[in-house]
Structures are given as structure tokens and as C-alpha cells.
Amino acid sequence: MSASRGNRDEGSGPTTASLGRGPILELRGISKRFGAVQALTDVDFEVSAGEVVALVGDNGAGKSTLVKCIAGTHAPDAGAILFEGREVHIHAPNEATQLGIESVYQDLALCDNLDVVQNMFLGRERLTSVVPPILRTLSELEMERRSLDVLETLSVTTIANVREKVAALSGGQRQSVAISRAAMRNSKVVILDEPTAALGVAQSAQVLALVQQLREHGLGVILISHNLQEVFSVADRIIVLRLGRRVATFKHRSTTPEDVVAAITGARAS
Amino acid sequence: MNPAHRQRPPSLRARRVGMTLRTFLSHSGIQRWRQGELGILPVVFGLVVIAVYFQSQQPTFLSARNLSNLIVQIAATGSVAVGIVLVLLLGEIDLSVGSVSGLCSALLGVLIVNRGLPWWLAILATLVTGAMIGALHGAWFAFVGVPSFVVTLAGFLAWQGVQLSVLGPTGTVNVFNPYIGKIAQSFLPGPWGWVLGLGAAGVSMTVFWVARVRRRHAGLAASASVALAARSILVLAIGISSVEILNRFRGVPTAGLILFGLVVFFSFVTTRTRFGRYIFAIGGNAEAARRAGVNVSGIRIAVFTLAGLMAAAGGIIFVSRLTAASTQTGGGTFLLEAIAAAVIGGTSLFGGRGSPWSALLGSLVIGSVSNGLDLMAQPPEIKYIVEGAILLAAVSVDAVARRSRAAAGR
Numbered sequence: 001m002s003a004s005r006g007n008r009d010e011g012s013g014p015t016t017a018s019l020g021r022g023p024i025l026e027l028r029g030i031s032k033r034f035g036a037v038q039a040l041t042d043v044d045f046e047v048s049a050g051e052v053v054a055l056v057g058d059n060g061a062g063k064s065t066l067v068k069c070i071a072g073t074h075a076p077d078a079g080a081i082l083f084e085g086r087e088v089h090i091h092a093p094n095e096a097t098q099l100g101i102e103s104v105y106q107d108l109a110l111c112d113n114l115d116v117v118q119n120m121f122l123g124r125e126r127l128t129s130v131v132p133p134i135l136r137t138l139s140e141l142e143m144e145r146r147s148l149d150v151l152e153t154l155s156v157t158t159i160a161n162v163r164e165k166v167a168a169l170s171g172g173q174r175q176s177v178a179i180s181r182a183a184m185r186n187s188k189v190v191i192l193d194e195p196t197a198a199l200g201v202a203q204s205a206q207v208l209a210l211v212q213q214l215r216e217h218g219l220g221v222i223l224i225s226h227n228l229q230e231v232f233s234v235a236d237r238i239i240v241l242r243l244g245r246r247v248a249t250f251k252h253r254s255t256t257p258e259d260v261v262a263a264i265t266g267a268r269a270s
Numbered sequence: 271m272n273p274a275h276r277q278r279p280p281s282l283r284a285r286r287v288g289m290t291l292r293t294f295l296s297h298s299g300i301q302r303w304r305q306g307e308l309g310i311l312p313v314v315f316g317l318v319v320i321a322v323y324f325q326s327q328q329p330t331f332l333s334a335r336n337l338s339n340l341i342v343q344i345a346a347t348g349s350v351a352v353g354i355v356l357v358l359l360l361g362e363i364d365l366s367v368g369s370v371s372g373l374c375s376a377l378l379g380v381l382i383v384n385r386g387l388p389w390w391l392a393i394l395a396t397l398v399t400g401a402m403i404g405a406l407h408g409a410w411f412a413f414v415g416v417p418s419f420v421v422t423l424a425g426f427l428a429w430q431g432v433q434l435s436v437l438g439p440t441g442t443v444n445v446f447n448p449y450i451g452k453i454a455q456s457f458l459p460g461p462w463g464w465v466l467g468l469g470a471a472g473v474s475m476t477v478f479w480v481a482r483v484r485r486r487h488a489g490l491a492a493s494a495s496v497a498l499a500a501r502s503i504l505v506l507a508i509g510i511s512s513v514e515i516l517n518r519f520r521g522v523p524t525a526g527l528i529l530f531g532l533v534v535f536f537s538f539v540t541t542r543t544r545f546g547r548y549i550f551a552i553g554g555n556a557e558a559a560r561r562a563g564v565n566v567s568g569i570r571i572a573v574f575t576l577a578g579l580m581a582a583a584g585g586i587i588f589v590s591r592l593t594a595a596s597t598q599t600g601g602g603t604f605l606l607e608a609i610a611a612a613v614i615g616g617t618s619l620f621g622g623r624g625s626p627w628s629a630l631l632g633s634l635v636i637g638s639v640s641n642g643l644d645l646m647a648q649p650p651e652i653k654y655i656v657e658g659a660i661l662l663a664a665v666s667v668d669a670v671a672r673r674s675r676a677a678a679g680r
Contacts, residue, residue, distance in 0.1 A: 094563060109561045111554035113622035114547075122551055123562030125544045137542045141488045148490075 022085060024049045024220045025070070025101070025189050030079035032065055039065040040076070041244045047189060047220040052211060054223045054235035058264055061241040063224050067191050070222070071103045072096040084188075100188035104178045106197060112167035116159060117147045119166055120181045150184045151176075154213045158206055172203025179210050189220040196230060208234050228257045242266055310616050312667050313631045316660075320635065324642035331642055334518035341516075342454055344637035345525035346371075346587040347604065351611040351629035352532050353404075353580030356573050358612055359540065361553040361621025362418035364574065366407060366425030367581040367608055372600025373433040374400045374585035379443030379595035380436055382450065389449040397582045403429065404578020408571035418574075426605070434597055442596040445589050453528070453590035457521035466522060467513035470534075475502045525587055529630060532580070536626040549573060553622030584608070603654070610657065611636050614664040620672060635660065 023046035032040040040062045047053045055063050068074040070081070072090040080087050083099050090096045096103075110119050121143045127136040147162050156176045159169070166174060175195055182190050192211065196204040211234050214221050225231050231238060232252060240248040240263040248263035261267075324331040350367050357364045374396045381392040407425055411418045437443065445451075458466065478498050485492035516522045540546035548569045551559040560566045589595050613619055614635050615628025636657060643653050 093561070097563075109555070109558040111551045111558050111622070113550060113554035118547065118551075122547075122559065123564055125547060127544060136544070138544060138547060141484060141490065144490055145488055 023047055023082075024084055026082040027066075027070070028080045028082070030066065030069055030076045030081075032062075032069060032074060032076050039244050040069070043079070043241070043244070043246050045239065045246070047222055049188065049220050050215055050218045051236045052215050052221040052223055052234050054225060054231040054238045055241065056225065056228070056231060056238060056260065056264060057241035060243075061264075062244040063241055064193070065244075066241065067103065067193065067222060067224060070096065070101060070189075071191060072101075097185070100186055101191070102182035102185055102187040102189070103191040104175075104182050104193065104195065106194050110166045110174055110178055113165060115165050116162040116169075116177055117144045119177055120147045120150070120184060122181075124185065146184075150180055153217070154180055154183060154210055156180055156206075156210060170203060171199050172206045175199065175203070175207050176210055179207065179214070183214055183217070183219060187219065189222065190214055191222045191224075193224045194226070195223070196225070196227065204230065228260055231260075232257060240264055310625070310627060310631060312664070313615050313628065313635060316614075316635055316664075317631065317638070320638050320642065324638065324645070328642065328645045331638075331645055334515050336641065336645070338457075338516055338519040338523055340634075340637050340641050341526035341529075342523050342591060343641060344633040345454060345523070345529045346584040346591065347607050347611055347636065348529045348629055348633035349532055349587060350581050350584035350604075350608040351615075351633050352529075352536055352626050353577035354608050354612040355615075355617045355624055355626050355629045356536065356540070356549065356580075357418075357577045358617045358619060359549050359553045359622060359624050360570060360573050361556070362411070362570070362573075363609075363619075364404075364407070364418065364422045364577045365605065366403075366422040366429060367577060367584075368600045368605030369426050369429035369433065370400055370403050370578055370581040370600070371585035371588065371604065372597075373403075373429045373436065374582040375589045375595040375599040376433045376436040376443070378450070378586055378589050379445045382445055382447050383443050389447050393450075393586060396586060397579060400582025400585070401575050401579040404581070405571055405575040407578070408574025411574065412567035412570045430601070433600070437595070437597055442594055444594045446593060450586075450590050451593060452524065454523075454525040454587050455590065456524045457516075458524065458527065460517045460521055463513045463517050463522040466527065467509040470530075471506045471509035474505050478502060525591070528583075528587065532583070533626045533630045540626060545569065545572070550622055555622075603657075606661075607633075607636050607657070610661040610664070613668065614660060616664075616668075618668050618672070619665060620668070632664075 025045075025047050027043065027045040030040055030043045030045070031038070043062070043066060045053075045055075045066065055066065057063050065074060069076045070090070072093045072095050075091060081090060082088070083101075088099060090099070090101075093103075111122065114122065117140070126139040126142045126146075128139045129136050144162060151159060151162070158173050158176060166177065169177065179190070179192065179195065195207050195211070199207065208230060211221055211223065215234075215236075223231070223235060235252050238248075238250040238252060238255070238260055239246060240250075240260065242264065243266075247266070248260075250260060250263075321332060330336055350371055353367060354364060377399055378392050378396045381387045381395060382389060387395070403425070407418070407421050410416055410421045434441075478493075478501060482492045482495070482498055513522060516526075540549060548559060548564045551562070551564060552566055552569055556566055585595075585600060588599055592599075611632035612624070612629055613632065615624075615630070615632030617624025617628040617632075639656055639660065640653055643656065
């Protein structure tokens, strides 16, 4: 997406992305083996623009392996990945990023000693040419304004001062910064790995509100979570993995937590 | 908290204006102080205490002649400390800079005196050597994975050996080259001192005010004009008084000008360029920087290269001041004084926090204590003990500030 100003929605993902024109990201028959361990067996997965898909399952069910295949950390042994209908091969994290797939991991990957703006633009600093071929300086004003715009677009109201060091922020604020950063970066699919794991009730609510914002702005969201209450509050679909296989898919409106728990634990075959 | 996130956010304009008071407080330092961002305040306070104490003991301490000597004395240590600051910002350490300085001073002397190279070519060769040694340390650290502490400790020993072998059996080279001598033994003529002092103050005031106008123009919270006026007056006062005092003796020392220039240059690099931003990012969280696409190894090698370059610059200034390179150059307490200067000036040993200005301020502290104790005819043992105590105090301030930063995270 262009760096032009004026288009206030530019950072919040493509609002033009089509709903109902098929999934933006689709996985077909993904298998992955680590030595003797079959981590994933013939897993299909799909997420559409403007949809929140929760990926649930017990520890070792293969959730992390699956998202790492999407994010380029692992290469699947078999299967195909389709992005916007075209088959893609994601060999490295930056290739996923270039496609528009961003991951927010549990440990956040923020620099405590930098402020909110500096973190949001880390690795993608906006520069101004001072002496064209030799000297380019940081465009702090542009970055600060863009950060404010993105936070406002995503209705993040908890960060009062974008020039505050991230070290001084609460867990929820930090998570908001990390997610906003992922959403800002020309992204179409955002993977959130346990975004509320370390947060209290109010802060979790902030983060879930942000997840809803991502959906409203047309991003596909993959949410890994152990908290079913949270899953039910934001997810459109729930995909259950068990022992490396996709065992169930639920529409959030037509199911109960009990059904999901049964699928996770294998108490009932679906 | 819960219902708040469902409300429409206040308009952009309202939020930006709403920020002004908080931003003003943070600019005025109160908030940052509470959060353990002490900046240069402790060291400025320390300098005032030192000046008052030594002046009360020895009235010549604040004389123009002594202050001028002091500046020439700290120029070499200060230049090396600038390189140390960069390495500390990265969250690493360089223990080799003393030996590299010594080796580079020996090389400069031998190239000019024994090999008959023109002075400028010898300086160039010396600087390149220092930079290459630094690059070697950085590459070994970045690619082989040996901790920087160990790589540069090995360098500390090895380059000292190379220094001895370059100097040969006599162990000393006298460098009576007039151009080399001018680096640390010449002074700017009075009027040029004024041009420099007022020019520097003018440029920094312009930078303050232009930044404010541009931020307001962009609709962002800007520093209060009162705070900016205070800062401008302070900068102007420092500029005028420094030049006035130094002109009463022989003028602004060239060596002081070199150190000042290095500090300003690297201050610009660390705060205004992407390279500088990445140094801070790596010092704060190297893994986060790597994930964000920063070339961590490249930045690390570049920073160690700069540390080697600054070590060479310090060695050259040393030769100029003492008109000789010897086996002692760069040895003794030189390394520890350079590291101490960076830390005393407020650069954190734990990475990601600090500024090149701390090299200047910290070496002023170390230099004035050493100079003051010399004036009082105190023996070296007292000097070592006092310097050790000051270093400990400075690191303690840093450690306590770190704790309060951790506590400030809500």
C-alpha cells in the first residue's frame, strides 16, 4: 500500500477485501513431521477477510505448528498454501510479511526502551532525504501522526501518549501496541498467539475489542487461545485440532462450549 | 474500563490537545524522572559538586588556564568513551579500546618517524587500522557467537602484544611532527572561538524551535514555549561562558573542538538516523529487532568498527598531546577511565539507554577529579580510590533507576 497521507484507512488493512469471495488464506492437506513426531496430519484450514477464526486444541494438538507453517517459521512436508486464491510457498518469516501475513507472538517482541511510535515503526522507519544519496533522517513527525491515526482507527483509547516508553505501559497496552503494529503493516491476515494469556479481565477486554476492530477493518484474524469464553466472545468460527488433525469446526452461533470441549478432549467424535 | 472500549474514541484533535499537559510534564522531566529516566541530571549535579569542592580547596581550579588544560586532558579519553557509549547502547562491552588506542598511537609514531610517511597518510592509516580491528571484533562476536566481553578481552591482551612489537626494543617513539602536534596543542583564535560558540548555540536553538513549529503545524503536541525558552537560554549561556573563559587563556583548544564535534555528530547519528534507532532497538531487545527485520549482525559489526575507529582517534590525540608513543600509551587506567566516563555520564551498562553526551560529561567528571586532586598534590593512590568510588556511585544510580523503571511499569 502506498505511503500517501490523507488515506486514513490505509494502515488498517484493505477494507476493499472481499467478503464472500472465498477465503483469503487457505491451507490444504498440510502435514508436518518432526522426527518421530507427526505434528500435523492432512490439515485443512481457511480464513476469510473480515473473519475471526479461533484455533483451539489441547497442548500438543498442533496449533503452534500450524501457524508457524503459515508464518514461514516451519515449512510443511506436504500440502498447499493458497493466499488470495494463488498457491504460495512461504519459506521465511519475511516472505509471509511481504504477502501481508503478520504474527503477534506471546512475548510481544517490543523494545522496552523505545516509545510507542518507535516500536510501531521498528524495521519500517519512514525516512526523509536530507542530502539525497547519502543522508536520510527519520521522519518522526510522519511516524507519530501515522501511529496516532492507526490507534484511532482501531479505537485504541488506552494509550494516552505515543511518546511514552513501552516499558511504562501495562500488559494490555503493550499487547495493543503489538497488535496495532501488526495491523498497520499493510497486512491482510493477522495471527494472534494467546494474546490475552498474561492479562487481567479489563485488559483482556481491551485486546478483544481490538480483535473485533481488526475484523471490522476487513482483516482475517487467526486467534489461538485456551480461553473458550474469550473464543466465544470474538470468533466467527472455531476450528479444533486434536493430535495434529482437524477434528471439528463450529460456527460460533450454533454451538456451546461443551461441544467444543468435547471435541478438544476427544470425548465425542465429530 | 470494560465499557470504555465500546465508546467512540474522542476525536483526533481532542486527543492531541489533551496530550499537551502530560507531554509537557514529560518534557519537563518530572514524569521521566519518576520512571527512572534520569538522563544527564545526576552527572550535571555531580560536576557542580566537584567544581564547588575543588574550587574551595584550590582557587586555581576554575581558572581559565586550568579549565583549558582540563579540556585537553580529557580529549583522548572522551573520544574513546564516545565509541564505548555506542557499544554500551548496543548492550555489549568493548574491553579492547585501550590496547587498540595504544597500538594505533604506536603505529602513528612508527609510520611517521621510522617510515617517513606524510602525517595525513599516517593518520588515515591509523584510523583505518583501528576501524578494521573493531570490525574484526564485531564480526567475531556476531558470526562466531563468542560474547563481546571475551572477544574484546582477548583483543585487550593481543593488541597490547602487537603494540609492543610495533614499538620494537626501544619502546618509545618521539613524534615531533608539527602537524600532529597541532591536534592537541593548538587553539582557535579568539574570534573563531566566538563564531564556533555562538554558531553552535544558534544552530541548536534553531533546531529546538523549528521542531516545535513543525510539530504544531502537524497538529501534534509540542514542547511548551517556556520550556524551550529556558533551554535556549541555557544553551546560549553555556556557549558564551565556555568561549569567554577559554578565550581568556589561549582560546578554544582544537582537541576540545574535536571531542565536541564527535559528540555532536554521534548524537545526531544515534537520535536522527535509522542506524541509530537500530542500535537502541538491539540494546533494548535484540530478538525483537531481529524479528522486525533489523540486520542485527550488520549493526553490531558497524558499532564495534566505530568503537575501534574512536579508539584510534583517541590514540592519535594522545600522541599529539605527549609528542610520543610508548609502551605505556593506552595502558594503565586508560581503558577503565573511558568505560567509567561513559557510565558516569549516564549511559546504562545494561544496554539501550544513554547518549554520546555522556562521554563528554563523564570524562569531564573523571578529568576534573583527577585534575583537582593533582592540584591538591594528592598521590595517585587517593586518585584511584576516588575514581573507583565515583564509578560505583554512578553505576548504583543506574541500577536504582533501572529498578524504579521496572516499578513504573503498571
